[in-house]
Amino acid sequence: MLKKPPFVYIAGAGPGNPNLITLKALKAIEESDVIIYDNLIDDSVLSNAKESSVKIYAGKSAGSHYMKQDEINSLIIEQAKKGLKVLRLKGGDPFVFGRGGEEAEALKKAGISFEIIPGVTSAVSAPECAGIPVTHRSVSRYFTVITGQTAEGSITMDSGFAQLSKIDGTLVFLMGLSNITQICSALIKNGKSPITPAAVISNGSLKNQHVLRGNLETIGEMVKNDPNIKSPAVFVVGDVSSLNMLSETKMPLTGIKVSICGTKGFCRKLSDKLTSVGAETDILDYVDIKPINIEHMDRAIKNIKNYSVIVFTSPNSIRLFFERLKASDIDIRAIAAARFAVIGSGTGRFLKNYGIRADIMPKNFTSDYLAQELISETSEKDKILVPRALKGNNILGKRLSEAKRQFDEIPIYDTLCSKNPSADSDTDFITFASSFGVKGFFENGGIMPEKAVAVCIGKYTADTLKEYGIKKYVVSDVADADGIKNTILREALKK
Secondary structure (H helix, E strand, O other): OOOOOOEEEEEEOEOOOHHHOOHHHHHHHHHOOEEEEOOOOOHHHHOOOOOOOEEEEOOEEOOEEOOOHHHHHHHHHHHHOOOOEEEEEEOEOOOOOOOHHHHHHHHHHHOOEEEEEOOOOHHHHHHHHOOOOOOEOOOEOOEEEEEOOOOOOOOOOOOOHHHHOOOOOEEEEEOOHHHHHHHHHHHHHOOOOOOOEEEEEEOOOOOOOEEEEEEOOOHHHHHHOOOOOOOOEEEEEOHHHHOOOOOOOOOOOOOOEEEEEEEHHHHHHHHHHHHOOOOEEEEEEEEEEEEOOHHHHHHHHHOHHHOOEEEEOOHHHHHHHHHHHHHOOOOHHHHOOOEEEEOOHHHHHHHHOOOOOOOEOOOOOOHHHHHHHHHHHOOOOOEEEEEEEOOOOOHHHHHHHHOOOEEEEEEEEEEEEOOOOOOOOOOOEEEEOOHHHHHHHHHOOOOOOOOOEEEEOOHHHHHHHHHOOOOOEEEOOOOOHHHHHHHHHHHHHHO
16 A cells, blocks of 8 residues: 655644634544644644544643644654644644744655645734724724744843834734733833723633733733733734724623533534524533444344334434445335334434434423334334434333334444543533433543533433432423523523
C-alpha cells in the first residue's frame, strides 16, 4: 500500500465559543488523524473528531508554555511525515498573533503540503460580543490590532506608543492583561487623553464573559480590583469602548449553561436546539454505540417478509437495521407490507429519513405506552421484529409476552462509555437521555455540579438517577430532544 503524502491544516477555532468555529475548521476536525490543539479550544469542538484520531495538547496560557514553538513545529512535521492528516488547531485566527506564520514557514521548509483555515479572531469578536463595534460611523473609521506583550511577556515604552497615541481609530490589544497599567501609562505619556474610553473583555464570547469599562486613567486600577477579569482578555481603547450595541431583548436561555450527556449524535442534536434559544452548551458525549449480534440481525432480515410489524425504540436501531438491510443485499421492497412502530416523535422523524412514515406511535413516548399501542394494533397472528439496545429496559418484551404476541427481540447494539465525563462547575442544567447515560456518568467519575438541576428524558432515567442519591431533578414532559429543551425553558423561567 502506498504511503499517503503528508498534509497539514493550520486552522483557527474562533474566540472560544464552540458555535463560532467555521464549517471548514469543523470539517478538518472530523477528517484529521492527529489534532494538535491549544489551550483555548473547547472540549465540545474536539468531540467532533473521529474515534481513531489522536489528540495532542500543545497549549500556551498566560505565564505558562506547555510546549515551545520550535517543539510544536517539529511535532507537526513529525506527525505529518507518518502519512497522517494533521490538524494544528489554534484559538482565534492562526495568523493574528497565533504564530501560524511560523508553522507555515516550517512546513514549507520541510516540503510538506498544508492549508490555512481562517478563524474568527478575538480582536473583533470579543468586543463585538460585548456590544463594542471596533468601527462605527462618525466614531471610528479604522482599528489597529496590537500584541499586548513581547515573546518574553513584557512590553516596553518604545513599542510604538508614540505612533499609537496619535491614532484616532480603535486600538485593540491582545494578550495584554498583565501589562495593562504600563500600556495605559505609555499611551497617556505619548499624548493620548487620560479620559479616552477603554474597556476590558474577559472570556469574550463565553457564558462567563465579563466586561469592564472605564478610561485610560482608571481602567488599570479597576482591573486590579475586579476578580472577574482574567486571561484571556481583550483590551480596547477608543471612543467605541463607551458604546453598547447589545440587544436589550435577550433570548430565553441567555446566561444559562447546559451540560448534555449521551451519544455524539444526540448531544449535537440537543445542543443545536438549546443554542437556538440562547443557551451555552457543554457536550459530554461519553456514550458510544457498538453494533452487536450482526449474524442474528442478518438472519432476521433474510426472513424479513415473515414480519408484519417492525418496531424501533431509537434512531440507532433504525440506522443499524437499514445498514444491515443494505449489506444483506435485500431489496427494500421486501419490507413493503410491514407496518412500522416507533417509540416517539424523534425516532419517527429519523425513520422519515429512510422514506418511511411510522404507522404506530404512542401518545406518551415510553416503553409502557408503546407496548399498549402495539398490543392494541396487533393480534396473535402478527409477527413482530424489535431491533433494540442491549442495555435497554425489558418492559416492551415483558408486555408483549403477557399479551401472547409473537415477537423476536434482537439486541443489535451496545452502549459503552468511551471516556470520563466531566461537567463544568457552573452548569445550570445537566441532561440525561437514558438510564445507561446516568450509570455511565457516575460510574466513570462524573460529579453532579452543585447548582445543577438534572433533566431526565423519562421516568426510568429519573429512577436510575435516584439510585445515585440525586434529588434535584425534573422529568421531561415529552421523551425527546424537543421535550428536554422545553422543560429547560420552563425551569429556567422559574429562576
